[in-house]
Amino acid sequence: MSLVPSSLAALHSGAPVVHAASADGVFSLLWLVVALPALGAAVLLLGGRRTDRWGHWLGVGTVAVSFLLSLVLFFALVGRDSGDRQVSQHLWTWFTAGKYTVNLDLLYDQLSAVFLLLITGVGGIIHLYSVGYMEHDERRRRFFGYLNLFVASMLTLVLAADYVGVFLGWEGVGLASYLLIGFWQYKPSAAAAAKKAFVINRVGDIGLSLGSALIFVTFGSTSFAVVSANADKASSGTLTAIGLLLLLAACGKSAQFPLQTWLLDAMEGPTPVSALIHAATMVTAGVYLIVRSNFIFSLTEDARTGVVIVGCITLLMGAIIGCAKDDIKKALAGSTMSQIGYMILAAGLGPAGYALAIFHLLTHGFFKANMFLGAGSVMHGTNDDVNMRHYGALQKAMPVTFVTFAIGYLAIIGVPPFAGFWSKDRIIETAFADNFVVGLCALVGAGITAFYMTRLMLMTFVTEQRWEPDVHPHESPRVMTIPLIALAALSALGGFLILNGWITDWLAPVVGTHEEKSLAIGALGMSLVTLVVVAIGIAIAWTFFGRRAVPREAPTQVSVFTRAARAELYGDAFNEEVIVKPGYTGIRGLSVFDGSFVDGIAEGTASAFGGMSSWFRLAQNGFVRSYALAVLSGAALVLLALLAVNFS
Amino acid sequence: MSNFPWLSVLIAVPIVGAVVVQALPRRANAAAPKQIAFGVSLLTLVLGLVMASGYENDGGMQFTEQHTWIKSFGAHYAVGVDGIGLTLVLLTLILTPVVLLASWNDADPIPLDVRDVAAESPHVAPARWSPNAFFAWMLAMEGLAVGVFAATDVFLFYVFFEATLIPIYFLVGGYGGAGRARAAVKFLLYSLAGGLIMLASVIGLYVVSAKSSGGATYLVSELSKIDFGTDTGRWLFVGFFIAFAIKAPMFPVHTWLPDTTENATPGTSVLLVSVLDKIGTFGMIRFCLELFPEASRWATPVVVTLAVVSVIYGALMAIGSDNIPRLIGYTSVSHFGFIVLGIFVMNSQGLSGANLYMFNHGLSTAALFLVTGFLISRRGSALISDFGGVEKVAPVLAGVFLVSGLASLSLPGLSPFVSEFLVIVGAFSHSVVAAAFAVTGIVLAAIYILLMYQRTMTGPTRPEIVGMRDLGTREIAAVAPVLLLIVIFGFFPKPLLSVINPSVDHTMSQVDRHDPAPTVAEQSPEGAHQ
Amino acid sequence: MSATPFIVLSAILFTIGCLGVLTRRNAIVVFMSVELMLNASNLALVTFSRANGNLEGQIAAFFVMVVAAAEVVVGLAIIMTIFRTRRSASVDDASLLKY
Amino acid sequence: MNFTAPHIEYDLISPILVVLGVAVVGVLVEAAVPRVYRYWTQVVLAAVGVVGALGATVYVLNRIHPGSDHPKPGFLVAEGALAVDGPTLFIWVLILVLALLGVLLFAERQLEGGVTAFAGQAAALPGTEAEREASAQGLEHTEVFPLLMFAVSGMLMFPAANDLLTLFVALEVLSLPLYLLCGLARRRRLLSQEAALKYFMLGAFSSGFFVYGIALTYGYAGSMEFSKIAQAVASSSGSRALLLGGMGMLAVGLLFKVGAAPFHAWTPDVYQGAPTAVTGFMAAATKVAAFGALLRLFYVAFGGARWDWQPLMWGVAILTMVVGSVFALTQTDVKRLLAYSSVAHAGFILTGFLGARSLGEIHAGDINPVQAVLFYVTTYGLMTMAAFAIVTVVRDAGGEATHLSRWAGLGKESPLVAGIFAFLLLGMAGIPLTSGFTGKWAVFAAALSAGAWPVVIVAVLMSAVAAYFYVRVIVVMFFADPVGDGPSVAVPSVLTSSVIAVGAAATLVLGVVPGPLLDMLGRIAEFIR
Known part of the structure; x- marks a missing residue:
């Protein structure tokens, strides 16, 4: 994997470089940390009612085992030299196009180690809590499926060694958040809140998508290793752009201004969800992203100011x-x-x-x-x-x-x-x-x-x-x-x-x-x-x-400030008035445009021909002398045309 | 087995099957035609997989056959597939049995599911002909579609291109909603108009090639060596492009698609949107780019603009639709915008992404059409506003719907993501502005999919929905393979990409474009992980 | 002597024939006008034959006459049937087929 | 007195002679054979005659070795009055095949309950006692067969004519019997007679132009022979005004025959009014013969003046396609619709005609315009014949149900007939795997090779417009619900059925494997000069 000696990497004046050693020993179990909750989710979501009876315990169990594994890994990492605490595990090549390759690699270092403990630890505790909290919900098994899905995605997010890998986990937690906010689907408010959360997160994803694209265009790769090693060679403008795009992503996921409005609505979800996803872990992914991208942000004062x-x-x-x-x-x-x-x-x-x-x-x-x-x-x-x-x-x-x-x-x-x-x-x-x-x-x-x-x-x-x-x-x-x-x-x-x-x-x-x-x-x-x-x-x-x-x-007789605070500082109102309402008006207008103009041109051409036809056919009036006149005029035109061509 | 005419067999088997199915006695609710048709499609799939297993990833045309067909025209019966063709052929072969299984009762005089609502519903109309014809046309379409993707002779391609219209025309016009006749005509006329414009260019190819040293020929391999000259090349390009843009469909020639999907049966829509519309984008790569590289580069600004407009426009229209199949039709306009964008940015990422997108969009849209088809047939209505709270009574249906929808909005982990991401990356390399606009499509996609999900599946269960059956075994069996593939290729698209990438390299060299080097030229050795 | 006057005359006759076809209603008269056109052609043919110094034109004139005669046979038969069924020889009355 | 008998190559023109002979014998049969036997005698005579002529044509065709790479150019026969070359021979074969199909259609008796579709007694007034009596007695005009044969003989002569006089005579020989045939319908006789009158009047009128054109051209070139005219054109001797006038007027006469706009006005009325069997034959064979003549006249005689007439023909072709396609859009009568369709087709064929280039410009293996036009008329002729044959079998109480609304639901009533008709319509629309597509391809390619791309673009757009009305008929047949008791499809005898079968089969075969025919045409489509 890494052939660059750490001393050479250290030569960079900027941020530390990601240069992980290949996983061996106990670290080769790294993938299990993610795979266990993923497996749990798969079993619980596909298994159907058969798993109703014991499903929640499976959910707790997978996370618990993941936690234990994380602990083991953590101590193994502690046991290493402080300069040698980056481990990478290559799972498989995700996709390749031209010279661009994205690997599904896991990167286990001091930062992800901390997150692993947090996610599986707090996650495990909340799983346990949910066993009681959701006891009377007939869809408890599915709840645990979603929770497991969340844990697996969140682990992917923090373990990924590539921005696209982060994106995978990023959207995975978004999905889990969507499913869990809207867990009580029969409540329209819950369903609406879920959708809102997802959509606003997607706005942030624009940042991550474009950011990844810009990173690729700049570095030819999106892996942390390549980007961190070459970040100092990029122009400051580029770095600032990348930084701001990543910030946009972080704003979406971490409910930061101006993409904050979804978080309060997200409380429609069951409370353990609020605890795990919308407090302890997922919403902090934006922070993780920025810290993880320190090799970018350290080099761009402007983005940091943002x-x-x-x-x-x-x-x-x-x-x-x-x-x-x-x-x-x-x-x-x-x-x-x-x-x-x-x-x-x-x-x-x-x-x-x-x-x-x-x-x-x-x-x-x-x-x-x-x-x-x-x-x-x-x-x-x-x-x-x-x-x-x-x-x-x-x-x-x-x-x-x-x-x-x-x-x-x-x-x-x-x-x-x-x-x-x-x-x-x-x-x-x-x-x-x-x-x-x-x-x-x-x-x-x-x-x-x-x-x-x-x-x-x-x-x-x-x-x-x-x-x-x-x-x-x-x-x-x-x-x-x-x-x-x-x-x-x-x-x-x-x-x-x-x-x-x-x-x-x-x-x-x-x-x-x-x-x-x-x-x-x-x-x-x-x-x-x-x-x-x-x-x-x-x-x-x-x-x-x-x-x-x-x-x-x-009390209703309250100050302007209280009213504003109650209205969440008009974030929703702003969105509603500036984006949603004009948006729908625009879409309605566009539908009319599509039906009457775009389609109208096509259909109008057709009916124009039809109209022409019904009008022209009157010329075929049945009188033979008119036809003779047509022949004569035709002959005249023929002669004129010949003369015109000849003498022009 | 290397000389075995694999592709011809893949074209012929379904068509022969179609004839057989059509010839079977027509009895109401007879199962034999359906079973035979399904069997034939499975057989074709197996044959196709056996063929694919012998494919070598070197990017060249394989399984080629070539026979002179019409000497005076320079036309050949020449077939062969490269990676791009192979993936689309496989897509066709995979989706056909799925569609047949899913459409099992759709062609019955009045589908069992909706017998009680059909009377007053504008969305379900009794089938005009026997199920035999439905299944026969479906099979015929499969064979012809394989032909389109396998043709390596422009003339042959054109013939297949036009021939595929006929099955769709009868499928739309004979089985589907109340406005089907009109929709069928609209579809046909749009396609024919495009086809005829292309015909002018096809003939133009002949005229130019006849003047070349090699004499008249329609073989793509020969034509790609000809320099058409700037003006001629551009004219010919335009002819091809218009036809493919109508087929794809791109803004502003897209309006036939929502009308058609609104009225067609879900199975027909799948074959139309997932398979046949790919001819448009396939043609753009195979003919526009590879035959007219100069003209393609010349047209890029316009095409990229149109593609981006399609992305956004289709998505906005989808948000504004209240009719589910119509909505899905518009989503395809948006997705095709992405595909065209990927093609015309002319870099490896864009092209690989576009090719992959064609396959993945086929899967995701198929799943979406089929599952909404199940939904609509249960309720007898296609209006979103007629649904609500389905999740409560039919959780499996809702789940399948959600996964299909998430695939459609390109959620990472599901196959369309990789393709969409590559297209965005490719677009970004080409033009930051184009990428920035196109990327809003991912937000809009979330809105149209989740809004539809929210309105149909969540909230209090409407009284008409109470008692709705969840998906049955047949229905699950039909969509499960598609969903499985969506997930597998979401995490492991390598089998597809390893087939596609060499062909993309070929296309790149044909258009004489090279990927831009990273801005930071010097790469650390860690860049390559293999 | 120049052939021009003869040709001009034939052209005038031809034009009169044309106008006759266009202006007259009676089928017989229309038909006569056509004959006039043919005969104008005959005049031209004969004139050119003379001018060119060969006989082809004159022979052609005879052929035209023969053909005209044959046309008369057919034409009159058709006009007769029309007249018998409609009690009118006006070509304008036969206008059921239109649009 | 010394006398050099003209040298007539009887063997080479035997097809014409056979057909003419059969026609004459047919007249004698009318005089001599008792009425009961006349029908069969005439049918057999005509059929045998046509087949014999076909055999003779094939014999002559083999004389020029069409299979070899370099066939003989052909023969100038009868002192140069007729040119028996590749195009002529091919057109002969085609016309004779169409004539045979025409005989079959004419002979159909099953549809009208034992009598032919022609008037029992043309002289009897419609709606009178005499007419009823005639039909009660089962009278029929078997003269239609000799008339048909006369027309065919004219059609054979027309494309072979190598001087203006022969051309004119052939024109009249083919036209006059058709005028009569148009007026002989058994049902809707008023319409039929009106059709005859209109056809005749306008035909005679256009002949007037044609003859005057002959006179002027003769005045220009000093000869009627095409080769001499070509020489005169090449040497630019004589008055150009005469040349242009003659050329223009000859064009009027021929364009009238092919039904090109603005000389097409007779087509819809005549096609609609004439007995359908006659319409079918006329639509197919006349167009073939007339295009043959048009090609020879303008390529051989006026080839040197191409730059003068080409722009004119561009205009005519464009106008014809537009008029045919646009007018057809709103037609409600199937026969009338097919008439306008035939006008549109005339435009498409003219497009191919515009592919005229000097020989040097045509590369080996290129589609040459003659080849393209001949191929197109072949496909068109057979398709049209079959389409009109189908029109004869869709009937209601009043005879043929030609109003489009009566065709609603035909797809359910008779999937086979509707299917074949749909197939033929798709052929006319130019969908691949039908001969119509191959034909269209060929003429467009020829035109494009000659640089007539604006015409080709119009042609393509008009093809799209035309597709609409073909599709409309298909929609009516398959997707519309029948009005009232719906149409019925009478079961025709083997005669009509075989016409339909041959037409449909040819449409399919020439669509799928057009190669052999095209290749042969490529070898022989060269006029002898």
Whole structure:
């Protein structure tokens, strides 16, 4: 495989080069990590009702085994030299055309190793949780089929060694997301949300398609190895274009501005789906893509600026939306948007931020999955009510849920020593080091986060009880609480990965290193400032929701800002007015055009001939003398023609 | 066996089968004609696979036969296939038994499925003739289609090209919806008009070749050596191209297709769209590009523009359609836009992608037509608005529908993706603008497919749908092989590409185009993974 | 002497014949007009025969006469039947076949 | 007194003589043979005569060795009055075959319940007692057979004529019997008589032009012989005005016969009114003979003046195709439709006629225009004959049901007849694997080789238009539901059936394996000069 000595690769001044060694030993099992869930999906989806009884356990089992395998692989990787931690497994050549070959290769390195653990780990936990959550759904077996399909696709995404391979997984997770959002197909809103998610993701796919095309045109290949080795030879314009196209792709998948609108609707899916796909894993694929493409982004300041801007806008947007939503899942979804905004922002900071983005991605995966599952547990206990105004005082009824959720809450708002503190704090710090405005955005975002999360906590667990009469909240079964506990533990402890700079060092060979810039106020000072801002957010939330009674119906006399936040900052309205409605008008017009003009020309020609015919045939009037006249005129014309030709 | 006339056999077996089937006694609901027709198509498929197993991937014409046919015209009975032809021949052979099986009851006087709704439904009309004729025409079409793809003599190609119109004409006009007669005539006239325009160019070829040193000939191998001169070459090119554009069909000469698919039976639509329309794009490669390289290059800007317009236009029209077969017809306009785009960007990626697309589009569209056909026959309506919540009562049907639809929107992992991706990459190498516009097709495709799925399959189950049967064994047996191939070739298109690529190289050398080198000229050795 | 006056005369006769065909309704008169055209040709033939100094033209003139006679036989038969069935010899009455 | 008898090569012109002889004997038969035997005597006589003439033609044909690579150019016979060369002989064969088919159609008695389709007593007024009596007695005009034979003899002479006088005589010999035959329909006699009148009037009118053209041409060249005219044209002697006038007027006469626009106006009316058997024969054979004559006159005599007449013929060809195709679009009567179709075909054949090039321009193995035209008229003649034969068998109570609406549902009523008719229509439309396609290919190729691409483009477009009305008939037959009790297909005797069979078979065979015929034509399609 790689014949280039690492020393030579290291000569490149830019980003690290992907030059993986061929997989051997335990690494030759790499393909199994993907194949197992894929097999599970195939069996569950094609097996039909025969698999109804044990199907969910098959689903859990395949992911669990994948997780174990990932663990084994991870430790095997840890056991290698730090310069030798890239392993590649060639499965088969996918397609070849001319000099362009795309291989279905798996690339296992420090970055994908982390993702493997996250996906199979959190995925496994959520699978387990779903066994309980979906117990009464007659299509549970299919649900697990879809979940397995998702896991397999997501693993493909993070293991692929080629942009087209990434695309395969990229669309696979999109499909799984589509299927799962619309899992309850009989609900028109679910079906619509599913379609919306897929279509908006496709807009992002334009970026990935064109980006891959541009990468091919530039490098003659789309494999990470070739691109990373030659990236520094490409012109900066090209690199910026590639970067922006990839950013577009990331915006679609990660629900970043301006392609963010699908995520809140996606909450129509069953809650484990929201936890796994729309919080912990799939939506972070955009972050993965940017970090994975660090060899491009590191070389293009302009594209990175674009990334940072998108991240800033989205982190604030998501946070603001989260402040106004009464639907617990939507509030969390807004939060997800916002947190991914942080990751994107971090990724846009270049080598200084790649590792932090991934770190935050991990911790977010833990605490957000935790909270979504917690929300699911709440809903489970309240007859699937999602309106927080119908909650209140649930902490007594659902103690485990409350405690685990609270850990997640502490993690997300960044209270030390919970996971979110470590990751978010570093991002804010690095952002300030990069640019004051960006840093300020991140800091304000942290404050808003504290506000809306506190609001959520208060409305759900603390304040007075506002349940519907027929609701009798109860704690969820153990199959659901154990995953909660596991995730809560991760949310509490996940931050320690940063201790001693482990995560940054681990990822450094993939994403490169940088010289840390120190802030004027120092890292500790920054942390203090952040904590103050967070405290302010909590205090405001307490003022509004802790001290006052929460009305059961959302107040309608609210400020413009609240209204805007409730309307998700008019993202949908904008799409509706600017794209959808004119689009349909245009299509209707086009249909008329097609029928009357395009087809009309063809049919019109036909009827013109017909009309000509019925008109001309009147000349055949039956009178022999007219015919004689025709003959005579014909003769005259013949003679004239001959003369004309002769004397011209 | 090397001299065995494989292709002639593949042409003759179905046609003889057609005659036999037509000659069988006509009894209502008799199974014999259907069984025999199905058997013949399977036999042909087996023969075709045996032939294909002997194909060598060197890009040249193989299984060639050549006999002088009309000496004064320079016409030969000359057949042979290269990779491009072989894949399309195989596509024909694969789809015919599928279609026959799927159409088992479509030609019955009134299909069993819809006996109760046929009376008032505008989408189902009683068949005009016996099932014998239906199955016989289908087989005849198979044979003729193989002939078209195998012909290596322009005259012979033209003859097959026109001959295929007749079976379709009777299939559309005799079996299908209420507007079938009109649709059949429209189809035929469009095709004939195109064919006649092409005839002028075909004759032009003769005139030029007669003046050349070798004397009059229609053999592609000979013609490709002739330099037609700029003006003549361009005129002849235009004649061929118009015919193929109508056939393909491209904007703005596409309007016959939705009308036809709206009224034809699903089986007919499959053979028409999946197989016969490929003649258009096949012809563009084989004749436009390979015979008139200069003119092709000259026409590229216009053709690429039209192709991109087709991509977007077809997709938009599909979004706006409420009639399912009509919608699928428009999607094909869009897909053919991609294929033509791939052909005329004239690089390896585009051409390989286009060739592969022809095969894959055949599969995906076949699946989509067949499964929607099952759906429509159950409800007696083809209007999207008459459906809703089918998934609940017929999950297998819905699943098949979804997979077919996803294939149609080129989801990675399903076979059309590779082809579409290659076309986009090829287009990008040629013109960033063209690629940028064409790529919007992938969004629009998602909209038309998923919107259709959403409206028909999801939501609350409509009262008329309750009690709808799920797919039966025969129906599953018909579509399963297609879906299986879609998945297999989605991950492993190598068998097809290894056949196609050498032929693409040949085409490239014929048009004298070379792939642009990567902007970053120096490649690391890691570029080649083999 | 120049042949021109004879040819001009024949041309005039021919034209009169043509106009007769076009303007007259009675089938017999129309037919007579055709005969006039033929005879105009005869005049031309004979003139040219004389001018060219060979007899072919004159022979042709005789042939034309014979043929004209044969035409008369056929023509009159047809006109007769028409007249008998329609009680009219007007060519304009026979106009059932049209469009 | 010394006398050199003209040297007449009786053996070489024996086909004409045989047919003429049979015609004369036929007249005697009318006089001498009792009425009961007349029908059979006439039929057998005519058939045997035609077959004999065919045999004689084949004998003559073999004299020029059509199979060899370099056949003899042919013979100038009867002191140069007739040219018996390849094209002539081929046209003879073709006309005699068509004549034989014509005899079969004329002899058909089963469709009208035991009598022929011709008037029982032409002299009896329509709708009178006399007519009823005649039909009650089963009277029939067996004179149609001698008339047919006379027409055939004229048709044989027409393309062979090598001087203007013979050409004129042949023209009249072929025309006069046809005028009469047109008026002899048993049913719809008013229409039939009107057709005869129109045909006659216009035919005579056009003959007037033709004769005047002869006079002018004679005045120009000083001779009636084609070779002398060609010499005069080549040496550019004489008055060009005479040449152009003569050429133009001769063209008028011949274009009238082939039914080219604007001289086509008689075609639809006459085709519709005449008895269908006559229409079929006339449409096929007249066109063959007239194109033969047109080719010889314009290639041999006026070949040198090609640059003068070619633009004119371009115009005529284009106009003819347009008129034929466009007018046919809205026709509702099958016979009338076929008439316009024949006009369109005349245009297509003229396209081939435009392929005239100097010999030097024609490469070995090229399609030459004579070959193309002859092939086309062959395919056209046989297809047309069969198509009209089918028209005779689709009937309702009033005789032949020629209105298109009466053909609705024929595909269900009689798939075989409808299928064959559809096949013939596809042939006329020029779909591959029918002779019509091969023919079209040949004439277009000839025209294109001569650079007449604008005409070819029009021809192609008009073919597309024409396809519409052929397809329309197919739609009516197969896809429309019958009105009322629908059409019925009378079972014809073996006579009509064989005409249909021969026509359809020829359409198929010449479509699939046109090679042998084309090759032979390629060898012999050269006029003797």
